[in-house]
Amino acid sequence: MSSFTELSRKKSPWVIHVGTGGCNGCDLEILSCLTPRFDVSRFGVYSTGNPKHADVMLCVGPVTLKYKEIITNLYNQMPDPKVVMAVGTCASTGGIYQGCYGTCGSLDQVVPVDVYVPGCNVRPEAIIDGLVLALDILNEKERKILEEKKNKASGVA
Amino acid sequence: MDGLLLLSLTILMPAIFGVISYLLPGYDLKKYAVVLCALMLSAASLLVLYSGPNHITIGSINVSGAAVSISSIITILDFLLLLIFLYFGIRDKEYKVMALAMLQAIPLVYLEFIMPASQSAASTFEIDDLSIVMCLIVSLIGSLILIYSIGYMKGDKNVSSFFLLMMLFLGDMNALIFTNDLSWLIFFWEVTTLCSFLLIRHYRDEISIKASDRALWMNLLGGVGLVIGIVLVEEFYGTRFLTDLLNAHATLPGALSFLPTAALVLPFAFLAFGAFTKSALMPFNSWLTGAMVAPTPVSALLHSSTMVNAGVYMLIRIAPFIVGSMLSSVIAIVGGFSFMFCALLAVSQTDSKRILAYSTISYLGLIALCAGINTGLALTAAVALLVFHAVSKGMLFMCVGEITHLIDSRNIEKMEGLITKAPLVAIITVVGLISLMAPPFGVFVGKWLALQSVSSFKGISISLLDIFFIIFGSIFSVFYYSKWTGKLLASGPAEVEKGQRHNWYMEIPLLILLGGIFVSVALTSLFFTNLINLQPVYGIQPSQFVIGQAIQSAIGSFSPLMFLVIFLVIIIVPIVIIRVPKASVTPTYSCGTGSEPELGGGYFEGLIGESMMLRYLDLIGILLLVAIFLAVII
């Protein structure tokens, strides 16, 4: 049963797409993944706007100062196991906004990032590639969580 | 058990205790008198249940050696009442009240003095199954409300007159349901009008006085109709005793022989008119919604469980005599119209007592609808609804009273999240609200039986409208009840519950009534077999369609007990099994901003508010009233 659950986790990544400022070019590329040409929904990807329903957070843009708290809230509301993908060069390293006063720099200054997908704009094929990498990380994380739970239970008992 | 003893326990004892508590000084002593009265009244009603149907005749009482006939005492008190109403009308400068009080005197004079007295061997008090059911409702719920009002009315200025009137009313209500003589019934009917009038104006401010005057003139109008109806009953049937009417033949008297034969039901048209005003059906609904300015125990006792039930009780009593007539169909239409449109009006209200008032009128309309449909199934539904609605509605009014004490507001918008601030009251209110709209509770059983009886198609008639009324009315009820329930339950992440102040005088009756809801549903089949007895004209007895625990008619089946158990399992198993670990508590999704939303709205004031709808509804209501009398003549 647990192997079917692991298989299901790989087959059904639900995505929340968050844009934190920037030029929105990578936003458009993510949206074009959902179009018939690239059709990411054949991998079971479903773009939900609700962090409580999502497994993967696709984050775009350098994190502007106003958005820092919001991104943290959204990250905290996502149930485990979760994966954060920094999509685009701005999210990965700050991009052309590197050193600007209005941004926090890159995404990993605010939330722990698992997959970096560079590009300006990032190509849809690269996004899909990053997603596939993220799927295995999901299962790894869940195994770690279950192990921690078991250790805590046996450590306390 | 001796019938006379039972009668004096249920009728005279509360009145005597009322006087005693009026005379006792100090709130604590009054408390004991009220509690004692409540306990004895409940015990008395259970004794009535135990001893079963009975006839008692009391012609006269001995006063220092001379026999004074009770009829003459009642006649004198009748005119005294009308003088009291006239006095209040003059004092408040209400011309309608004065005019109606004087108008009512005319047929009363005719009835008492000019009309030849009919001789009859019938008993003056008759305890039959319907009376036993009503006695249980009045006494048990009344006693619980008395205990509740001890907690509620603490610190009020006019407490003595309050308790006097409440207990006098309970005794009078019991007399109303046991009496067999129609001319005594009008007296008890008008005493309830007096008690309601005086209790509504309890707070003596301008709004209360206006509301009480409005209640007074509408009830007096009904009283006029009732007296005319009783005069006509005696003219047509030659007797004024209800038990005699079953076997008597009606004949049109000489003065009215120009009317067609169908007009034999004319007296019942007038009696139905009186019943409509008492139960505040359309277009008389404004007195009940205005009466909500009274203290909550008054609303709970008079205006939801007992006094307004007197109106539909009268309709159920006259139902066997108008089976199959056009009058019966029009009564059903009036009831259905009230049911649907008062439910629609309730959707637009935010004052919780007003919502409950409209809901009461709505369900009384449903009972009137069932009484108007006039088949065996429908009358069973009417009696069942009478009981279940009284229990739930009385409990809900008491809950609203306690909530008002806790948060100082009656607005349901302010009751948001009450489940964290006052969990006990909130849960009881939620159960009460769910019991009025959901299967498997009693009100649903009534609606299901009503739908079964309307679905039997007999021919194209206005009765087809009844189906629409029931369906739309029940859906509108779900609307406003779920909205209110949802408001009570809305709570953010794991708010800390502060210690709740418990006022046990108010809460123990709530808990008892809560148990009463579940017990009454579980015992439905027992209730149908033993306590509902239909007249032979219907050809069927409820015991014929109760098989085991299930209600099985020719066209459908339902088992209240089984579904109650399943419902409890569906609710209680998740409550017990689900655990919320502390680490997993998160705020709601508000786009990540972390701000608490302000929620509200959805009342559609512009579309279905009172100001929009009542003009048309009152007009249609008046047309329906005219239709009642036309239905007799055509």
Place this chain on the structure above:
Amino acid sequence: MTQIWEEPIVYTYVIPAILLLLSPLIGGLLTGVDRRATARLQNRRGPPIIQPFYDVFKLFGKEDKIVNKTYLVFGVAYLLTVILSTALLVFHYDLLVITFIFGLSFIFLVLAGYSVRSQFSYVGSNRELLQMLTYEPILLLVVILIRLASGSFQMDAIYKVGPLLYSLPLALAAIFLILPIKFRKSPFDISAAHQEIAQGPMTEYSGRYLGIVETAHFFETFFILWFIGLFYVQNWIVRLGLMLIAYVFSIVVDNATARLRVDQMFKQVSIAGLALVGLNLVYILIMGRWIA
């Protein structure tokens, strides 16, 4: 020599029990077929047919993120009530009771949406109540028409008269009209309007409890289609065909229309639905196809 499926104990107890156990699987597969067909209509490939089961199992494997306990209780109660009404439907209970208990499940969903202080759930529950206001009268009137045509609310009576399709064609059309509301598809997918109010009443559910709500949707799909199947119970091929036509209809309408506003839905569906039901009533009265 009677076949095994004509034995009384088999068709009264065994076949309904098997149907009840299979109903979430059937509902899930139908949902998957719907997503695949929609994708094909949009010139995409779409997820595999068993995608809904991948979704549900993934959800059961997630950790909890919970706001309060009340809405979880109502979510589970919603699932249990839908299972109860499906069980009553396959075991041939009283049709009126079944309809009301099905309505009770939506009351639980609405209460679940209200009991968490979130603006999306609140608006979603308001809209869900308005949707109930739209379809429930039509559904109840169709049930009463079925009672007139077959003589009783008990479902066994439907098997004794001729096919309901011949007496109640317009009632079936009215049911088709309210199908998109029940399946939560365009043009009436208003309470869970993804682009407007997140997921409506189901916004705050996550993990296992969202899996429970999704499973309840599978049961609901099966319930609605099985109810449509009641219109031709005499021949199981035609019955399955009728259910298939209903489902294809809902998929096509979903892809061909855009979402309507709540008041537009209420006006259009109420008027059209009540007109259809009224015409059908006149039809059965004139043709004499009713049993008192």
